[in-house]
Every structure is written in C-alpha cells, then in structure tokens.
Amino acid sequence: MAQRDESFAEFFTSRFDSARRTAHALCGNWLEAEEIAQSAFVSMYGRWNKVRIDSADAYLHTVLTRTFLDTKRRGRRREQVVADPPDQAVQPDLSASEDRPSLLAALQEVPPRQRAVLVLRFVRDLSVEEVAETLGCTTGTVKSQTARGLATLRKAYGAVTGDVLLLQVAG
Numbered sequence: 001m002a003q004r005d006e007s008f009a010e011f012f013t014s015r016f017d018s019a020r021r022t023a024h025a026l027c028g029n030w031l032e033a034e035e036i037a038q039s040a041f042v043s044m045y046g047r048w049n050k051v052r053i054d055s056a057d058a059y060l061h062t063v064l065t066r067t068f069l070d071t072k073r074r075g076r077r078r079e080q081v082v083a084d085p086p087d088q089a090v091q092p093d094l095s096a097s098e099d100r101p102s103l104l105a106a107l108q109e110v111p112p113r114q115r116a117v118l119v120l121r122f123v124r125d126l127s128v129e130e131v132a133e134t135l136g137c138t139t140g141t142v143k144s145q146t147a148r149g150l151a152t153l154r155k156a157y158g159a160v161t162g163d164v165l166l167l168q169v170a171g
Contacts, residue, residue, distance in 0.1 A: 109156035114149030
C-alpha cells in the first residue's frame with residue numbers, strides 16, 4: 001500500500017500543473033480547472049493499482065477530458081464544502097504569449113466536445129488516434145470535430161479580437 005501511495009504521489013506531483021493547465025484550456029476558469037484536475041486525480045487514485053505506468057499519461061488525459069465533459073453535461077458544478085480554504089490562490093501561467101487570453105476567450109465559445117478535441121490535439125499534442133481513444137470515438141469523429149471546432153474557434157476569435165485566426169492542421 002505504501003509503494004502504491006508513493007508511486008501515485010510522484011505521478012500526481014509531476015503531472016498536476018500540466019493537468020490543471022489542460023483543464024483550464026478546456027473550461028477557461030482557473031478555479032473550475034483546479035476542481036476538474038483534482039477530480040481526475042481522485043478518480044485515478046481509486047484505480048491506481050490497475051493503471052499501467054507506461055499508459056498513465058494517456059489514462060490521465062482520458063479521465064481529465066471525461067471529467068470536463070461530465071461537468072458540462074450536468075450543466076452545473078458540484079460544490080464541496082472544505083474545512084480550510086487553500087493557502088494560496090491558483091495562479092495562471094503568465095509565460096504564454098499575449099494572444100493567449102483572446103484565444104482562451106474564443107475557445108470558450110466552442111462547444112465542449114469540440115473544445116475537448118481541440119485541446120487534446122493542439123494543447124496536449126495528441127495524435128488523432130490518441131484523441132479517439134481518449135474520447136472513445138472513431139478517428140473520423142475526431143477529424144470532423146476538429147474541423148468544426150477550428151471553424152467555430154476562428155469565428156469566435158475574430159469576434160473577440162477583430163483579427164483573423166490562421167490555424168492549419170497538418171495531416
């Protein structure tokens with residue numbers, strides 16, 4: 001049991017910030033992103049004995065994305081009362097380009113499933129096949145959701161900034 005906890009703690013420590021950034025790209029809200037990432041890791045911890053270490057990252061992407069999509073299907077967030085508030089507020093990643101806020105605002109206009117595909121493909125840099133496996137759908141669905149999501153993102157980005165968003169997908 002101690003070895004299981006140690007291996008999970010190591011995985012959590014090394015992946016949490018990345019998972020939180022991915023969740024933020026999905027939902028556009030740092031507090032909600034923190035909740036999504038935490039929920040994903042709690043879910044993973046319950047199954048940690050069955051997770052193969054070489055596929056743990058892929059499993060994290062799957063759980064994280066499905067947790068996000070579940071919150072959107074419910075149409076509301078579950079709130080939990082905690083005894084003590086966190087010591088410090090979640091800080092956004094400020095090392096990104098100055099276009100990032102506009103792009104994230106536009107991304108929130110993309111429907112959740114298409115947004116999940118775009119984030120997994122372009123933020124997490126997963127292949128079409130990996131996204132299909134993560135979402136439990138076909139590669140054709142990933143391709144069509146990518147095309148529709150990019151079209152919506154381009155239109156929303158133009159509405160937010162007045163600029164044209166040039167995105168091209170290879171392959």
